[in-house]
Amino acid sequence: xxxxxxxxxxxxxxxxxxxxxxxxxxxxxxxxxxxxxxxxxxxxxxxxxxxxxxxxxxxxxxxxxxxxxxxxxxxxxxxxxxxxxxxxxxxxxxxxxxxxxxxxxxxxxxxxxxxxxxxxxxxxxxxxxxxxxxxxxxxxxxxxxxxxxxxxxxxxxxxxxxxxxxxxxxxxxxxxxxxxxxxxxxxxxxxxxxxxxxxxxxxxxxx
Numbered sequence: 016x017x018x019x020x021x022x023x024x025x026x027x028x029x030x031x032x033x034x035x036x037x038x039x040x041x042x043x044x045x046x047x048x049x050x051x052x053x054x055x056x057x058x059x060x061x062x063x064x065x066x067x068x069x070x071x072x073x074x075x076x077x078x079x080x081x082x083x084x085x086x087x088x089x090x091x092x093x094x095x096x097x098x099x100x101x102x103x104x105x106x107x108x109x110x111x112x113x114x115x116x117x118x119x120x121x122x123x124x125x126x127x128x129x130x131x132x133x134x135x136x137x138x139x140x141x142x143x144x145x146x147x148x149x150x151x152x153x154x155x156x157x158x159x160x161x162x163x164x165x166x167x168x169x170x171x172x173x174x175x176x177x178x179x180x181x182x183x184x185x186x187x188x189x190x191x192x193x194x195x196x197x198x199x200x201x202x203x204x205x206x207x208x209x210x211x212x213x214x215x216x217x218x219x220x221x222x
Contacts, residue, residue: 038079041069041071041075041079042079044069044070044071045065045066045069045071045075045076045079045080045086046086046089046090046093047069048065048066048068048069049065049068049086049087049089049090050090050093050131051068052064052065052068053090053130053131053134054130054131055130056130057134058133058134058137059134059137059138061083062076062077062083065086084142087135087138087142087145088144090131090134090135091135091144091145091148094128094131094132094135095148097124097127097128097131098124098128098152100120100123100124101120101121101124101155101156101159102155102159103120104162105117105159105162105163105164106120106163110164110166110213111210111213113163113164114163114164114206114209114210114213115206115210116163117159117160117163117164117182117209118182118202118205118206118209119202121156121182121187121205122187122198122201122202122205125184125187125188126187126191126198129187129188129191132184132188133188135148135149136149152184153183156179156182156183156184157179160175160178160179160182164178164213166213166216167216169216170216171216174212174215174216177212177215178209178212178213178216181205181208181209181211181212182205182208182209186205186208187201187205190204190205
């Protein structure tokens with residue numbers, strides 16, 4: 016290798032490294048832009064909106080993602096990390112205390128993910144990965160019900176189903192959107208529903 020080639024080699028590598036770093040920054044900016052737009056209430060942002068928010072060209076969006084479905088899949092992945100509080104170890108105490116703690120945990124997480132879940136649900140009918148993700152969430156929430164309240168295992172299937180609905184994301188959306196309750200009132204309403212179901216399982220009224 017001649018001296019000129021030796022001098023050029025580090026320069027070429029530096030240029031390549033710079034392109035890689037710029038590409039990584041652009042990719043993160045694109046994903047972040049979509050996350051922000053959905054968080055602000057946009058159900059299905061366009062590539063043009065994402066590009067404008069990220070400060071890149073539309074072609075850059077599609078250089079990193081084959082289509083908007085691939086980009087939306089990145090949001091689902093990021094959303095999973097937002098859901099982690101849902102699956103923390105259950106609280107201690109009697110059944111009523113644990114039920115209240117479960118509702119507090121759920122409602123905080125549901126409020127955080129609401130715009131992203133609404134956007135995902137609007138497209139679930141045509142995106143298999145969104146339907147799969149939704150079904151996985153339902154299963155995990157059901158398991159958490161039993162972890163937090165093992166007493167439910169002795170209850171009838173009907174009571175188990177009623178409790179699952181009472182503390183579900185769908186119930187939270189009903190309280191917040193259809194019934195137009197504020198976050199605190201919605202939390203109280205969900206707690207009332209959960210405790211009522213729990214009380215029917217034990218044959219007594221929870222305190």
